[in-house]
Amino acid sequence: MDPAINPLRTLLIDNYDSYTYNLYQGIAEVYGAPPKVIRNDEVEWPELRRDLERGLYQAVVLSPGPGTPARPSDIGVSMHLLRERTPIPVLGVCLGMQALALAFGAEVRHAACGPMHGRLSGVRHSGHALFHGIPSGPKWQVVRYHSLEVPQASLPACLHATAWALAPPDEAVMAISHATLPYHGVQFHPESVATRWGPALLRNFLTLAHEFHGAPAHTLPEGLLPQGPPGTAPIPRPYPCTDDSCGPVLGTPLSARIDLGLVHARLGKGALPSSLGAAPRVFERLFRPAPHAWWLDSAVTDRGGRWSFMGSGKGGALWRTASYLGDGVLEEGLSGEGGASASTTTHRLPGGFWDWLDEDVQARRLCPAAATAAADLPFDFWGGWVGYIGYELGTELGPGAGLAADVAGNPPHASLVWADRLLALDCATGEVYALACHIQGDGRAADEAQAWVAGMLEAVQAVAGEPDGETTPGAGAAGAPQDPVPSPDPVLDFQPRERHERYLDNIRACLQAMHDGESYELCLTTQLTRQGAPPAWPLYRTLRALNPAPYAAWLDFGAHGGPQICCSSPERFLRGDRGGVLEAKPIKGTAPRHPKDPVADAASAAELEASDKERAENLMIVDLLRNDLGRVCVPGSVQVPSLMALESFATVHQLVSTVTGLRRETASVVDCLRASFPGGSMTGAPKLRSMDILGRLEAGPRGVYSGSLGYISTNGAFDLNIVIRTAVVWGDRISIGAGGAITVQSGPEAEWEEMLLKARVLRRAVASVDALGVVAA
Known part of the structure; x- marks a missing residue:
């Protein structure tokens, strides 16, 4: 100025x-x-x-x-x-x-x-x-x-x-x-x-x-005189900050703070083969059999995904779980011998889920010495919360959200595990890091963390030496088209919550609301469900091969009544690094791939890039996410380094934008999430009025689908996706959420077909597991 x-x-x-x-x-x-x-x-x-x-x-x-x-x-x-x-x-x-x-x-x-x-x-x-x-x-x-x-x-x-x-x-x-x-x-x-x-x-x-x-x-x-929006490239702040006022623990009593130490070690480049089978084999041997196993899986390396993180319920003394059941009720599980959940308590939160999460995240952070010692680590997750936050938690973020808060008959609104021990895998180089958090000053806990890190790296080397029996297609090439539709297209007894004509009626209601000025864009969805779920782990392995994605994940909360989540999301919701730089990567605009016809495939991509409807759809969400980041970012730092770039995934072409900004020093990690949740690409704009309209049209809660999953780290970093292209297994039921952005240029039948297109690869994965007759391990 x-x-x-x-x-x-x-x-x-x-x-x-x-x-x-x-x-x-x-x-x-x-x-x-x-x-x-x-x-x-x-x-x-x-x-x-x-x-x-x-x-x-x-x-x-x-x-x-x-x-x-x-x-x-x-x-x-x-x-x-x-x-x-x-x-x-x-x-x-x-x-x-x-x-x-x-x-x-x-x-x-x-x-x-x-x-x-x-x-x-x-x-x-x-x-x-x-x-x-x-x-x-x-x-x-x-x-x-x-x-x-x-x-x-x-x-x-x-x-x-x-x-x-x-x-x-x-x-x-x-x-x-x-x-x-x-x-x-x-x-x-x-x-x-x-x-x-x-x-x-x-x-x-x-x-x-x-x-x-x-x-x-x-x-x-x-x-x-600037010709476009103001904004300068955000410059990360130094980490760790030597001034205790950086990253303040706002409103958290000193007595509630827990200073953490961190032990970490690495295996060098090539320690883990780059084939698709290596990472799943490590996860299956070392973590998957345990309760609350989790894997944040960068199944491709050319779409922003490089680091994968994995762990399980076999944690240390800091390990615990949290499930938010709605109406202020939180269920927490604490670590016992061998890492299993020893005790579970249920209590009512005075301020709701977001206030609890904010206080909890700020109360547990690395001590300065540990932060300094870890500052050269090339990734940001050093332990902390892993899990999902469901779409319906938008009910706690302000008036007008209009969402059902009842979780009865559905998975918890949020399920999280505090991961104090984990592996980090560099999917590009094969490097492997083992990390373990402990309470600073507790010598015995530090020794146990050191022993776990050493033992885990030895176990990784043993697994890496096994022959690779993986026969499914290789990861790392998200743009390689996969045949999205088996022949014939499997029906598989999946029933959409809103049948064809009801869904078209909902689209028409969206169009009328937009005609009346109530919204610019409405992201209408439905759920396709089936009784008789296939075993979840083979389903995820199959989905990973069919539709590798940079923000994929496997979460297993099934041991204590929660869901098992098979996620192949291509979309980042929000990332914050140690230096305070925030990044959102909204996806809006979808066209099918044609793997057997390169000419048709190129034509489909070109038509998507030229589509006035799809570009308007993307622009509206980009402006919405600029707004969301603007609530918590330094003035002038919010920018759009990439607007409507074409990215080609295994089964679809999509338009992807990138929005960045520098978080204000007075804004906490959870302030950033509150300002942006649910992801605008799953609501429409204006967000609150759009959510109210959608809540009246959609016949039930979205649950895990349309929410976010990922991690919140002890160093103030976080990375969460948008939960799309995801199957949720809960008991004997499997559900697939799908939908699309309705704009004034939408055609009802075309939107119905787009919804089916987005669900098709998941249905194909289910069909493949069914055909093999795989049973749960």
Whole structure:
């Protein structure tokens, strides 16, 4: 920011949108100070009016949001501010502009050209000061997310149209300003990653606000006007931090903290063969027979997956389990002799699952000496929680989620194991590390950890020396197409929870909700279930061969009534490294592979890359995840290094984007998860309103599917996937979740077929295990 620019005290009123914190980030960087954010129903108008009269704020920005400004619950206190002609500069975005128009008597109606969600348009403008330095015409491309519009013919004399979309598809009003009051509105989204000159528009509003208050107006040199969203590449902080204020244990009493030591050792390159069979053989020999065995499996190395981690219930004194049953009830198991669960207790959490997890993660961390000694380890998981967090835990993250919290008849909302002993496998080089945590200062525990590490590496060497009997296809080539459909396509008695016509009805309901402005995108899903589950471990081995994936996993919580999870996910939910850099990798946009026809396969990929529908689908989720990261990241650090890159997996082509940011030092690991969960690629946007709509349409809970699984490490790092392409075995039942993003360009039958396509490789894996007549070991 230009140091001569005076920071502006800005109030940002959030209309329950999922792009509000993109505005927050842009305002913070361009204005030199972050805005104060309040929800539109957080304070009553008399209280806010007093704050404005006292000069607490110098400008107000009204965020986008779902619904209509004609519905008081959708616009809240924003309408009071406008109708009372409050003398303060106001910028309304999307719904905010519509509220400005409605407040002064204009009409707000359904858009004549239909909903414009994630679509780009050229814009011409009148030369108003709000658009200083911004070209008028096709060079200025903006992103639109709206189903409603303000017809120019309905504008009263006090409101002037100042910008219009280029035809085609329409010439809709894209901006308005009041003739005498400092009120301005834009129908498009200046904060979108794909809007050009968005920061320049925010900068121009800053100038107008300063002029209103009699402050000197500053002109940013033309060469400094950014054409895209603000943002600089996040630079990791040093680890370990020598200042105890880094990574603070916020709100955790010192008496509750447990300082941890860490023992680790390695076997060098080539210690483990790179064939597909080596890692499963190590896991099967050394861990799988034990209760609570787990394997975070990077089954491919060319899609961000390099390190695999594995362990089991045969842990040390720190090992324990936790299952969240809903309604504040947590069941914990503690370690006994030989690592088995010795005792189980059930208790009610005063603050819910997320508060418990936050306190627990912050209370157990490596002591400075251990952190320094381990700083050169080339991976981030050094022990900590491993497991899954189910989709329904979105119920605890704010109003409007609309999800059933009842876990009766379904697996726990979350199941976790605190892994104090584990192996880390470098899938690219064959290196193997053994790690064991212990309580710092406990000499006996340190000796036991040292003995376990030495013994485990000896056991790995013994297993690695066995002949490789693996006959299934090799991993490491996720882009090699697999035949996705056996002939004939197996039905296998899987029954979708919503049958064909009901699913189509749900799609039509989604389309109507989007037409009415309630959502930009809705990620509708269903569950395909079957009584008579195949043995879970052979199923995972088969799935791994058919559909190798970078964020795959095998979790076995079946010994104590939990599920067994066979996951072949290609999608990262959220990763945070030791240096505080966050990364999300949303996938939106899917097309089938054609393994027997390279020409058709290339054509399918090209059609996906060129699809306006699929690109809009991806863009909406990228902007949503920028918002989620923006809630916890340093202003200016959120960026998109890769937008809609084509990646080809074994059975599908997909569009993958990458969003990064630098976590604020005051934000905990669980703050990051709370800000982003559930993953936006499984909800739609705006997130809360979309989840509410989906919760009313889908006939039951999603459970493990659509949630996340992975690890939270003792060093402040974490890595979790999106649980898709996954089979959940629970008792004698197997379920497969599948679905897709519904946008205004969706066709109901095509979406039904896409849902079946995503489930097909899992059904094929089940069919293969059934055909072999494999029984559980």
